[in-house]
Amino acid sequence: MTETTIRPFRVEVSDEALADLRQRIGAARLPNRELVDDRSQGVQLATIEELARYWASDYDWRRCEARLNALPQFVTTIDGVDIHFIHVRSGHENALPLIMTHGWPGSVVELLEAVGPLTDPTAHGGRAEDAFHLVLPSLPGYAFSGMPTELGWSPARVARAWDELMHRLGYTRYVAQGGDVGAAVTDAMARQAPAGLAGVHMNLLVTGLAGGPHPSETAEERAAGEALAAFQTSGSGYYLEQSTRPQTIGYALVDSPIALAAWMLDHDTDSYVKIADAFVNKEPTGNLTRDNVLDNITLYWLTGTGASAARSYWERAHAQVAAAAASQTPPPASVPVAFTQFPGELFRAPRSWVEQGYPNVLYFNKAERGGHFAAWEEPDLFTSELRAAFRSLR
Amino acid sequence: MSDTTIARADTTIRPFRIEVPEHEIEELRRRIDATRWPTKELVTDRSQGVQREVAQALADYWTTEYDWRRCEGRLNALPQFRTAIDGVDVHFIHVESKHENALPLIMTHGWPGSIIELLETIGPLTDPTAHGGRAEDAFHLVLPSIPGYGFSDEPTELGWGPIRIGRAWEQLMRRLGYTRYVAQGGDVGSQVTDAMGRLGLEGLIGIHTNLLTPALGDPQALSASPPTKEERAALDQLEAFHATGTGYFIEQATRPETIGYALLDSPIALAAWMIDHDTDAYQKIARAFVDKQPSGNLTREHIVDNITLYWLTRTGAAAARSYWEEGQENARAAGQAPTPVAVPVGFTTFPGEIWRTPRSWVERAYPNVDIYFNEVDKGGHFAAWEEPELFSDELRAAFRPLR
Structure with missing residues (x-):
């Protein structure tokens, strides 16, 4: 077997692992209730109690496992790390290859709902010309990818690995997409501009997170x-x-499964409130359902990847500190950049901020719904954005 | 029960003993044995956090050699009490010196500490003649557990920041019959002690701290322009702390409940979170476990006593909440100049502390009052715990002019 082999992959979790998880949830020692009536002290006890109850009694991991195993999954070794990925080829000729990267606290689970609309548009209100061949890798240290055993897996290194993956799959012209950590990787790809990369789309403005000053003339910019x-x-x-x-x-x-769940739920306010609603009031927003949320948490638990996923933040911070110390600014993104602003995101990046970060803005739009986990929450809307963003690059 | 009895019961001081049921100790051991471990960090220092070798050595010691009953026996050998103040049952140790004219002293622990970090000083402070001191150095010692920590109750309403704790301590001292006393603290205890100094409490005649709370706010304002060499060094240390050492601080100040789930449910999560404090203390604790070379009294047993106390009292979330409360108190005070401290201030710089406070910062932080300042050659963030004799010497010297 050579280094570049692509091996089929199936998820197979033992019954013992699931029983142990259930036992630990049942034995959880919980703190007293927070002293506020909102999320300002963190994940609320009522949310965690309902999540724990549902997780231990109603939730069925085998459903998620079957869903993953119904998709073509593979593993291939790149730069010393086994990379897990889902690869769904569209039935349509001339489909555009797309590599899409999840974030933290996400995984391939947050992208599953987009597989149908993206690869099979005619079955999901789109046209054959909107089709993508879809590659969904798990970041190193996340889920079924291997954990790096050496330092240096910054977003830039992941970006180079993704280009290698697309090459290995025979794609010589492709596009990339990402939110959250996936946006950091996609941003790095756009700056590396490998020969095959025709353009990128992001739904978190990492150049906005990196600090300003940003344009602040208009009310929108100030907000x-x-x-x-x-x-x-x-x-x-x-x-x-x-x-x-x-x-x-x-x-x-x-x-601790409960520590993991709380840590993962405590992301931005918009998604926290939506997820808490799904558990406490049984009112999910879009596809942010109890089952989908727990699929993702359970995936982190069963793969034991809490620490290695957290390490990806350390790597990114270290790369930034090292670049700053060497007075290196990253090269500008030379490929076309598309961006969609989802209203519930951490901050609503105005077009002016996107243009400040990227010289070649191909597409900018404001979606009506959706937040930080846009692909997960609003897969159809998210898909429409990708179709529109990449149409001119086909 | 009539209203009068309730009112009277409210200020009662009740004796207190610790009795942890055996099954709780067994349950703790069972959980440590069942720990699921992450893979090893990818660095050879503490820069990714608590090293796995250290956490595993601690876990081994905790389940095999460690004996909570020794700690329990030690605490129960001291006079312990609880009394309700401002709606919260406050636990405290109260050791009266046999020496007449001993000076009453209320000393406040910090986070991730508890009364455990102060136990070694009880002998030297209350019984100086048995510990190389003189009868005139004696203190009557009061060691309260901060609300939400140890055997004090958790507040069930908002507002328990350092100021409210400081007011509660004044009531406690009054209730004990002390009308003229001094206060001391490091870490969170220094915030409480600093707050007491600013409250203008009638009986309080002086304070001593070993962490300069005002420097956590605006250290530039405490420095000359341009900063002196010592000030520059301290500013750099503070900057490094803010850049890479305040993850626990920000998390506790903003999301205490979230981290609280980890601290209540996993003994190893709790232990790791607690030993990941400043670099100096971490390294000393790591050496105690890995190389079995403790620094002073920062022994394996004492460290695990403190962690086990948090575990058995289920106070990880409530203690974290005290950072949230402090953050809220700071936000409420933003833009207002703090009331100056009007009593004499003592400060000791311990060399391993997060930053090495220069005398000039103490003088600018506490203008127009008598200052005692000294820099000693041993000890760090947990000064009283690590170097109890040296720490006691400092308190004797600092408070001598006030007797």
């Missing part, structure tokens, strides 16, 4: 600045901890 500042002041505890002490928080994430 984005304020949302970003609020995130940095009171919403970035998880971010800082993962960027500086991934191993420390890793002990909690690998040992």
Whole structure:
């Protein structure tokens, strides 16, 4: 077997692992209730109690496992790490190859709902010309990909691995997409501009997160600045901890399912409120259902990847510090960049911010619905955005 | 029960003993044995957090050699009490010196500490003649557990920041009959002690701290322009702390409930979170477990006593919440100049502390009052715990002029 072999992959979790998980959830020691009536002290006890109850009694991992195994999954070794990916070829000729990268606290699970609309558009309100061949890799250290055993897996290194993966699959002209950590990887790909990359689309503006000053003339720009500042002041505890002490928080994430669930739910306010609603009031928003949310958490648990996923933040921070120390600014993105602003995202990036970050803005649009987990929450709307964004590159 | 009895019961001081049921100790051991471990960090230092070798050595010790009953016996050998103040049952140790004219002293622990970190100082402070001191150095010692920590109750309403704790301590001292006393603290305890100094409490005649709380706010304002060499060094240390060492701080100040789930449910998560404090203390603790070379009294047993206390009292979330409360209190005070401290201030710089406070910062933080300042040659963030004799010497010297 050569280094570049692509091996089929199936998910097979033992009954013992599932029984152990259920036992641990049942034995959870919970803190007393928070002293506020909102999320301002963190994940609320009522949310966690309902999540734990549902997880231990009604939730069925085998459903998720079957769903994953119904898709063509593979593993291939790139740069020393086994990369897991889903690869769905469209039935349509001339489909555009697309590599789409999940984020944290996400996984391939957050992208599954988009597989149908993207690869089989005629069955989902689209046209044959909208079809994509879809590649959904798991980031190194996440889910079924291997954990890096050496330092250096920054978004730039992941980006180079993705180009290698697309080559290995025989795609010589392709596009890339990502939100959250996936946006950091996609941003890096756009700056590396490998020969096959025709364009990118993102739904989180990583150049906005990286600091300003950003345009602040209009009300819209100022609102984005304020949302970003609020995130940095009171919403970035998880971010800082993962960027500086991934191993420390890793002990909690690998040992306690409830600690893992709470840590993963405590992302941005919009998605937290939607997920809490799904559990407490049984009112999911779009596809952010209880089952889908728990599929993702259970995937982290069963693969024991809490610490290694957190480490990806450390790697990104270190790459940034090293670049700053060497007075290196990343090269500008030379490929066309498309961006969709989803209203519930951490901050609503205005077009001016996108243009500040990227010289060649191909497409900008504001979606009506959806938040940080746009592909997960609103897969059809998200798909329409990708179709529109990449249409001119076909 | 009539209203009068309730009112009277409210200020009662009740004796307190610790009795942890055996099944809780067994359950703890069972959970440690069942730990699912992450893979090893990818660095050879602490820069990704608590190293797996350290956490595993701690887990081994915890389940095999460690004996909680020793700690329980040690605490129960001391006079412990609880009393309700401002709606919260406050636990405290109260050791009266046999020496007449001993100075009453209320000393406040920090996070991730508890009364455990102060136990070694009880002998030297209350019984100086048995510990190389003189009768005139004696203190009557009060060691309360902060609300939400250890054997104090958790607050069930908002507002328990350092100021409210400081007011509660004043009531406690009054209730004990002390009308003239001093206060001391490091870490969260230094915030409480600093707050007491600013409250202008009638009986409080002086304070001593070993962490300069005002420097956590605006250290530039405490520095000369341009900063002196010592100030520059301290500013750099603070900057490094803010850049890479405050993950736990920000998480607790913004999302105490979220991290609380981990701290209540997993002993190893709790232990890792607690030993990932400043670099100096982490390295000393890591050496105690991995190389069995403790620094001073920061022994394996004492460290695990403190962690086990958090575990058995289920206080991880409530203690974290005290950071949230402090953050809210700071936000409420934003833009207002703090009330100056009007009593004499003592400060000791321990060399391993997060930053090495220069005398000039103490003088600018506490203008127009008598200052005691000293820099000692041993000890770090947990000064009282690590170097109890040296720490006691500092308190004797700092408070001597106030007797």
